[in-house]
Amino acid sequence: MKSSKFILAVCATVLAAGCVTKQTYNTEVQKADTYATLNKQLTSELSSDQAQITQLQNQLKVTMVNEILFPEGGWRLSPNGEQALGKIAPTLSNLPGQQIVVQGFTDNVPIGPELRGRFPSNLELSSARADDVVRYLTSKGVPQNSISAQGFGDARPVASNDTPRGRAKNRRVEIIITAAGRP
Secondary structure, X not given: OHHHHHHHHHHHHHHHHHOOOHXXXXXXXXXXXXXXXXXXXXXXXXXXXXXXXXXXXXEEEEEEEHHHHOOOOOOOOOHHHHHHHHHHHHHHOOOOOXXXXXXXXXXXXXXXXXXXXXXXXXXXXXXXXXXXXXXXHHHOOOOHHHEEEEEOOOOOXXXXXXXXXXXXXXXXXXXXEEEOOOO
16 A cells, blocks of 8 residues: 555656646747747748748747858848848847847858958858848848847858858858747
């Protein structure tokens, strides 16, 4: 009899530890619904050749290759880049309680002589690109207090830098959308 009471107590403890409050559950369901809606909105605004949208736990990531946003070797948005970002700016400007981080990345090819005077390395170039995306999005209504920029240079590659195709994938901008207060 004692062992069955002990087993019952252990089971109750395990079950209680795995449970969440109804409020926590509802919050997580609401976040999942928000990201699903946002994913649907962004997918309808951007074609698959312009961006890849990935829904991760507690965040949505929009990845855009540089050739869509910037002229080769450039750090200022091209007209095509402005057009692509202009499609998603209304959605991004309407995200209460969300934080937007624009991250810039490059391949590992060193900066050419024409850019070296302005940017000592790929890190500064990637930062300038992320800054220009933020500048454009805020000019289109995205609140300044909900958006920031980061540059990573050639850190965090998503493909091999040994091929032209891999380098092209590594030259990208990612727009990360998360709940405010979350990393």
